[in-house]
Amino acid sequence: MTKTRLCRLCGQPLELRGSRTARLTLCDDCRARILSRYTYRIEHHITGKETCCLVCGKPIPKGYNGYTTCSRACRTLLNSVTANYRKDRAANRLRQDKQDHPETYLPPKRVLSPLGRAEQEAREHGITYGLYMALKGGMAHDL
Ligand SMILES: [Zn+2]
Ligand SMILES: [Zn+2]
Numbered sequence: 001m002t003k004t005r006l007c008r009l010c011g012q013p014l015e016l017r018g019s020r021t022a023r024l025t026l027c028d029d030c031r032a033r034i035l036s037r038y039t040y041r042i043e044h045h046i047t048g049k050e051t052c053c054l055v056c057g058k059p060i061p062k063g064y065n066g067y068t069t070c071s072r073a074c075r076t077l078l079n080s081v082t083a084n085y086r087k088d089r090a091a092n093r094l095r096q097d098k099q100d101h102p103e104t105y106l107p108p109k110r111v112l113s114p115l116g117r118a119e120q121e122a123r124e125h126g127i128t129y130g131l132y133m134a135l136k137g138g139m140a141h142d143l
Contacts, residue, residue, distance in 0.1 A: 005025065007025070007026055007027035007029075007030055008025045008026055008030075008077070009026060009027075009030045009055070009056055010027060010029065010030055012027045012029070012030075014026075014027055025077075026077060026081065031081050034054055034055055034077070034078060034081045034082075035081055035082060035085060037054045038054055038068070038078065038081070038082050038085070039085065041054075041068070042089075047067075048067070049067045050067060050068050052070075053068070053069050053070035053071075053074050054068045054069060054074075054078055055069050055070075055074035055075075055077050055078050055081075056070060056074055058070050118132065118133065118136075
């Protein structure tokens with residue numbers, strides 16, 4: 001026997017799928033509405049206090065320490081509804097940041113060992129490594 005659940009906000013019967021997390025206590029319509037109000041704030045860089053709860057639409061009580069919701073329950077619902085959006089947004093930001101500042105994300109340059117450096121210098125001078133070291137050694141003796 002399956003128990004029918006109703007959307008906490010509008011009272012629509014819910015199709016239960018998967019686990020019973022908070023997000024499943026809201027219907028798709030209500031979730032879409034909450035998400036769109038939440039994303040509207042972000043896209044328009046609105047950081048001030050809302051007059052009405054983004055989740056249930058009731059006025060946020062004076063003195064309640066919340067900007068977008070009227071209660072802890074609504075806050076929990078808002079968090080679960082917006083979790084995926086926030087995750088995607090964080091991932092996009094990281095990708096954008098990599099595009100804007102690629103140097104920050106480059107792997108550290110491989111440091112050549114002293115031997116590797118000498119070989120490279122020798123190649124740049126167009127001589128063999130052995131000759132290069134001999135010349136270098138000779139010069140050191142003269143000093
Ligand atoms: Zn609903
Ligand atoms: Zn509320």
